Amino acid sequence: MLKKAVGPLPAIVVVLAAAVPLAAQAPDGRGRAEPARSTRGGAGAGNQYTVYDDATLQRGKALFTAQCGFCHGANAKGGEGGPDLLRAVPVLDDENGNLIGPIVLNGRPERGMPKFSLTREQISDITAFLHEGIRAAAQRATYPLRDIVTGNAAAGRAYFNGTGKCSTCHSVTGDLRGIGGKYDPVTLQGKFLMPRGGGRGPFNPAETGGNPVTVTVTLPGGKVFEGKLQRIDDFDVALTDAAGEYHSFPRKGDVPAVVVHDPLQAHFDLLRKYSDADMHNLTAYLVTLK
Amino acid sequence: MNAARLLAAVALCVPALPGQILDPALLGKPATDAWPTYYGDYSGRRFSTLKQINQSNVKAMTLAWITRFTPGPMGATAIGGLGTDAIPAGGNEFGGFIIKATPLMVNGVLYFAAPDNAWAVDARTGRELWHYFWKTTGGIHIGNRGVGIYGNWLYFETPDNYLVSLDARTGKERWHIQIADVKQEYFSTVAPIIVGNHVMVGTGGDSLDVPGFLEAVDPETGAIQWKWWTAPLKKGDPGSETWPDENSMRHGGGMTWIPGTYDPDLRLYYIGTGNPNPVETGRGREGDNLWTCSIVALNIDTGKIAWYYQVSPHDTHDWDATETPVLIDGTFQGRPRKMLAQASRNGYFFLLDRTNGEHLVTAPMIETMNWSKGLNAKGQPVPNPAKESTVDGVLVSPPSGGATNWPPPSFDPETGLLYVGTSESYSVFYLTDTDPHPEGYGAAERGAGGFGGTVRAIDYKTGKTVWSHHWPSGGGGAAGMLTTAGKLLFTGDPVQHLVAFDVTSGKILWHAGLTANVSNGPVTYLLDGQQYLVVGAGDSLYAFTVEP
Structure with a gap:
């Protein structure tokens, strides 16, 4: 069968000589648990991604920051001369350290990367940290939202009782009493934008x-x-x-x-009218209704 | 048209004819006794000159056959692939087995594909002739748009990015080549278009920040003839001035996941490119980000860019400009022109001169659209930076799914109208990755409600909607379209009906209830002198005809 290498960058040839595939590693002798080997698929991505335990990721992060962070950035997205590893083909194609391990142990002198004398376990932890970074970018359905409550609650109250005409149908001491305690802010915002599912x-x-x-x-x-x-x-x-x-x-x-x-026609009509500030302010107001 | 010549060219008993299944001279005069490409011809019009089924008899249109297909290794007559029988967990999250492919019909046989599967079906009876199954190594199993045919050979793409060539007579594999690396979250859905001895191969995937490309490959060997990257590869190259640095352009996305169209006189292949990466934030890729979200004309022999027109400069809402670039020959402002139209996902209709990319018309298709500050001198929408994702969210219409999407529109040269399914809805875009170099999507989207779907008939000369039909059920949007010289438009509604409209008035003339929503672009052809309409809905193909 015909095959061809694919890659936008000049083909990166990973020399496996003298490499010990880390996938074959035996349980280490320090008594710590094997990294979790369950996988997670979907969530907007096509590949299966390994789910690592927090301890492994914490060790990997600490090691990465200390050993690799200067060149590749503390978050592995590139730094002083080192490429973004979360977008690097050898990292993306790596399985259980089989490609990362040899690079770390042998270095890439032609590119100015020194060799590192790290243990298998340490490389395994660093590999876990990198793979988790890739998973976190690829599986968009798992992205955590940040604090979305930035609006002005007083302005939101004025909108509720004024321009938005929300008070025509709703009462903060009646049907909406305690609504801010029932839902997290993102859900609450979605509820007033379109109470009926996604409406799609x-x-x-x-x-x-x-x-x-x-x-x-x-x-x-x-x-x-x-x-x-x-x-x-x-x-x-x-x-x-x-x-x-x-x-x-x-x-x-x-x-x-x-x-x-x-x-719910009024909710549909409002979709065409909200400014983003209206949406933020109304959210901030409803969040206060605990 | 010369049916005898076409038949000779496609006859399956002739060993591997080097000639084309589709004679380029048939552009605009599509075959009537075959449906030999994704679009029926090279023009992307999905217009048939057939009128045996027409406004006067469509009410008598009746079911000829239904066939339900079962994907997977059970019952497959040939098996290939490098992976496992099962789709990896999560790989099917986009809705399971749905026939999105436009079936080809050549010499009484229908050929179509779904992720990991390809079939040949007797067009007279709906009976399965063979079923090829590909054992996958992964990739998003969202859909497959169909197969391409060249002589005796079929070509289809797999979710784990292989181009597989089958013997059309037996369904046995001839060879496969790797298109892209599934570990980088590429996945491939395109129906290959074959032009001369070029098989046009595209790919998709924007979960990670990988670059897009289009390839021409040899139909006999699978060897790459040329490869065109959808973004420049290094600083100083044309287009590199629209990216901040080399890293951003080499990870800038721009996928090629819908077949292109082709003008044999100009020898230009037209392709719409996908969104840039990171998808829903523009940080780290300041600039227009050429040639993402663009309509691009490539020389078919060399893959060199002849012209481009970017319909969404610096897109931050996932609005791939991959919708069909439809080739229109007609008059514009009083003089004949060779044109190209796109009803684009970003909510605008575009009309260009396809000889040189000159901009002719930009017009909004939907009323709710709120992301643009207006048009620049070249007719390009200027994105309003205030509608780019923020941590606290911005309300945007259309949502990432767009005002329309991949389901193919149709252009009727007799009415001069482009028929397209649109939807009007909103989403909130929340920035989640606040790093100066965000990755992947960089933002999360939550649906915020909408107003359902509408069929629009758009005058290509103005971009104005001449008639529209809003589906009262709610839901819906883009749906595959077909027009015919019988003055009929065929498409699906959001509640499992196949519907025939009067192309001129928008009046519904006929409908049939199916067991799923129409999920592909309908096709039509003459078989044994009788006109058939074939449509995919869910896991089944349906054939309709008017008995003489």
């Missing part, structure tokens, strides 16, 4: 919770059906009436007449 898929009555979307269907003869909307598309509309009876109707253009009422 087709209408799903199960997502409407206590605020059902209702529909009025008027047949050509004048008979009217009203109730909770179950489904609507170009060809059918379905509802459940007050007695719990399910009704569905074929739609042919404008017949029958269909009027949908969404109690």
Whole structure:
């Protein structure tokens, strides 16, 4: 079969001569636990990434900072002359130190990298630290959000009672009482932006919770059906009436007449109106409602 | 068109014809008795001159067959690959087995692919003829857009970045070559387009900061003929002035994950490139970041860039400009021109002169769009820096998924309208990586709600929407489109219907309920003198026809 090397940089040939694959290492003699070998896939990335225990990562970080940080940066993203290791092909392609180990032990004199006399265990810890850095960048669904509460709570309160007209439907001493204690700020922000899921898929009555979307269907003869909307598309509309009876109707253009009422319409309308400051301020205000 | 010549060229009993399955002279006059490329021809129009099925009889359109396909090694007639039978955990997180491929139809056989799998199907009956399975070593299994065909040989790409060539007659593997390194989070989904003796191979993947490229490879041997990187490789090279340093351009993304289009007279191959990396923050890559988020014209023989037009300078919202570069021949401001249109993920419609890249039209497609400060002198949207991700979040429309996305649009030369599915929604972009050199995405996105999907018919001369149809169900957005000389537009709604519209008025003329949403671009062809429509929805292909 044909194969070819791929890489934007001049092909990096890793010399494995005299290298002992670290993957084959035996349990070390110091009594510490083997690094965790469970893996984690998905989360926006395609590869399986090893999950390391905190102790391993802490040791790896300390060693890396002391031994490698001057050239490669304390976070391995590059420093005084050394490349960004989290983007380096030998690190990305490494498995259990098989590529990193020989480079550390032999150095890369042609590039000005000295050799390091580190133990297998130390190299293993450094390798874990680097692989965790790659995983943390690749698996975007795991990115931790920072403190998003930067807004002005007083301005948020004014928006709630004024421009935003939130107080038309909501009360901070009624339905929203204690809301700031119920949700973390990111979830809380998402809740007021769009209380109904992400609002991205087709209408799903199960997502409407206590605020059902209702529909009025008027047949050509004048008979009217009203109730909770179950489904609507170009060809059918379905509802459940007050007695719990399910009704569905074929739609042919404008017949029958269909009027949908969404109690969350104000939230949809606000999406087009919020400034980012409004969003930040309103979040800051709602967070105070403990 | 010369059906006899086309048939001769594609006849599977002829051993490995060096000639093209698709005669370049058929550009704009697509085959009627075959669907030999991802787009049906080289133009990206997905317009068929067939009109046996038309407005007067579409109501009588009926099911010819349905076939449900099962991916995996069970039942496969040939197995290749270097990995395992199972997709690694998490590899299927993007929705499982969905037919996103546009099937090819040549000599009564349909050919299509899904991640790790390829099939041949008797177009008359829907019966599976062979099923090839590739044992994967990983990669994101988000989709596969289909196969390319050249003589007796098929080509398809795998999530772990191999180009696999199969014998179309048997489904047995002929060879495979590695396109890219899966450990760097590349994954490959493109349907190869074959131009002359060039198999056009692209790739994808932006979880880590790796560079994009497009290759032409030899259809017989798989040897690389040329390779074009989507960003400059070193300081001083053209385009390098749009990056702060060599490190940023060599890790700058710009993937090539949708097939390009081709003009045989100009010998130019047109490709839309993906977003820059890091994806959702521009820190560490200050500048326009050429040639990411661009429409690029490459000389087919050399891979040299003839012109480019960047539709999203310095993108920070994951808006790949990979949507189909549709080739339009028509008049513009009174004179005939060779043009190229793109309904782009960033929310704008673009029209260019495809001989030289001259900008002709930029027009917004959706009303909610809020990220741009307006257009510059070249018609490029100017990003508003205030809408780049911040720690406390910014509300942006469209979200990263865009106003539209990869599902192919269609251009009807008879109406002069480009048909495209769009959606209007918002996301909040939170900066998570505050390092001066962020990596990966650098930010997190949370959906903030939206207004559902709309089919738009856009006048190429103005970019204005002439008619639109909003799906009342909510949801939806981009969906594959096909237009025909029967004055019909075929596409899917968000609730599992295949729908036929009047191309002129936007009135719905026919629909059928399927068991999943339409998930590919529909195709049409004549078989035994009868017109068929074939569409993929979820795990099944459906064939429809009007019985004579």
